[in-house]
Amino acid sequence: MFAGAGGLSLGLKMAGWKALLASDYDADACSTYRRNFDGVRVLEGDVRRADWTGLKGKVDLVAGGPPCQPFSVAGNQKAHQDERDML
Template identity: 35%
Template sequence: MNDQPESVNRTRTSVELFAGGGGLAMAVHEAGFRPLLFNEFNKRACQTLVASARKTLGTDGLVEIEDIRPKPPAVGQPAPLYPADVQDLDLTAFEGQVDVLAGGPPCQPFSAGGVAKGDEDKRNMFPAMFKAIRQVRPKAVICENVRGLLRPSFADYFQYIVNELRLPHQQRVDSTRWQDHDADRRRSQATRPHHHSYPPAR
């Protein structure tokens, strides 16, 4: 990756969920995006983010907040850090103002080194990612996870994730199983007229 010049005009914006120590956030920043918000649950990871914000994230610091309904900071203002459960976060104030929503939901539910409970694991935060997408309506989404998510035992849920990212605004009711939600969406898509045809991703 080429270094961005110091004078780069960061008119593009980003929001980072599940930020960890800031690795993905650093890459997004180096690509020329101005961070509007960070979220991370782990206290030590939050300490790392705060300590390295100026050097690695190009901000004048991070301001920890308790407000579950934060607002985007003005240009030149520190990006807020919400150091708590992303499931409580309301990002509706960011709607239409975010170019890239990035994040890596916890990998433990899908890792080959864990118990591999998948969507039944309470640490599965993909639904929180989908909620954020619906609220923010970003231009693009970066969502990373472990290779274990591609195992055959998770094939159906992985396809559900793909479908959610393709059609994030068809919200799932909490009492509805993801399998039923996905089936309803597939039926809905099958009955709609198709004006465009796209080749499958390779």
């Protein structure tokens, strides 16, 4: 989740994990991820609207890099009032 260009996925791959699926809202990030990880299914769009039921029983790890702007001093620090703080 919140895969971006795939930095977290690369680290997990180096640690022996295999990505089955990646998701991100940003079209450019998804395009870059697809180039970096050929063969991994990429869901582009809002993770709250994705259908995850097909993965039941097939997933050992859910990893994500959610947006930090709602809490970061580099961001606007609106916390739960920021729409990016959806989890």
